[in-house]
Amino acid sequence: MVGKLGTANFTEVDIDRFAEDLNRDGICVIRGLFDSELIEEWAVAFDALFQKRQQQPGGVAPRGTARGYVTLPWVAPFANTAVFANQTILGILERVFYQEYKLVQLAADIPMQGSEYQEIHRDFRPLFCDRIVTPLYALAVNFPLVEVTADNGPFEMARGTHVMPREEGLVKIRAREIAMEQFFMQPGDVMVRSPLALHRGTPNRTPQPRPMIVMGYVMHWLHTHKVDLTLGQDYYNNLSPQLQQLLRCQTVEQLPEEARETYVNFQY
Template identity: 80%
Template sequence: MNLTLALPIGADSKLVQSVETVFTESELDRFAEELNRDGICVIRGLFDRDLIDRWKVAFDALFQERQQRPGGLAPRGQARCYATLPWVAPFADPAVYSNPIIRGVLNRVFFQEYKLVQLAADIPLQGSQYQEIHRDFRPLFSDQIVTPLYALAVNFSLVEVTEANGPFEMARGTHVMSREEGLVKIHAGEIPMEQFYMQPGDVMIRSPLALHRGTPNLTPQPRPMIVMGYVMHWLHTQKVDLTLPRAYYESLSPEIQELLRCRVVDQLADSEVETYINFAY
């Protein structure tokens, strides 16, 4: 399990350590600054490759089973689907969803309590197309009032993300613009749609209000991108949910229990229909 360490290395500097990777407090400040300014930051090499490999083996088995089950996957357009992950090993890992580096960044940009409300995978397959440029959330009030970071998506891929297999594409800074202004600047070439390539173990934190789209996967292999959704405690999230087995939930510390907005059941169902509703704004 990951550890958080605060060790003095200078007059006013500290280390924050995930088991595999050490970051300074100033680096976490920089990630938070990028997130506020650009709507995105990328933390390179946060997760160990062995962890990603374990997730990939488990995901491949899950995906194969879900493909055979009616309603096991939610469609997200041509050759693109979505799967909520079950709260079993290796996915139910607080070293991932309550990782001290990720939470160190979230704590710097969320100014109230926040909740984890989503653990899933977005999976473009061969034959997928460019999505329309969109947002995942509406602004809190209107496009004329800048919305603070009240929801964030944390993504990491189970495979290398290249130009060929459907990289995430986003326009930096559009999370603080009206949708119309952002689209005008994108179409005029003032703000590029930037593709984000990732190695296994890299982690992306992004604002779902930034204008973005999925791109085509031209390879024969699926490109599973894990998404963990965190929102301010007052935000209602009817389109996603977490279901945890009671024995697992009760084994967690009170701090981690407080992080999770979830339904607790005596036993997970063997098969559930994927109920994700695809919102795009």
């Protein structure tokens, strides 16, 4: 298998390496996976959606000062099998998830001008306790709709902290034994990361919002009450059985015009 959608081709050996990076570091970065035209189409549609959601009560979930979170509607261009069921991404997931998994989240994180450093946090708790290493049971797949630079709020993470107790990781970060690394990205780049790795959002010092798409994939048994996917019944019916199996969603005859965000508590 070769995964091709953007400017880069990825072989099975490449995908093996991405999976190794993810297991070891809690993150891997795939350069040039998506085509620039696809990203531009998403960016235009997102700008219109974000302006609309900002006018709706509860349409944007707070993520700190001048930082928001928006669930994307399951419509074009966001409802794209070449993105949420991309073969390179699924190839990585199949190497690190050892049971069936589900897509449960399609949204965007948006730091704006005036945003600040978030507290260093995790997005999930460990399965049991910090003394027992938690396997990769949930993953975030992120890709930006604009170039991510040092000025517009790059994602920052400490590699390897997904397999250590939270307090141990924080002590090592404070002692500078582990660096908080910023990840600069071009449109088309994709990162796959463990939400258990210690990370934070950084300030966007530019006048333009910096939308970062997040697709959340989890092991099939994980309860995910904070996020949800809502699909039109006709769209769902036209998917293959394999794609229907990938999605954990509710179906409706007609998608709602307005959405109220409920994913507010996100730090652990």
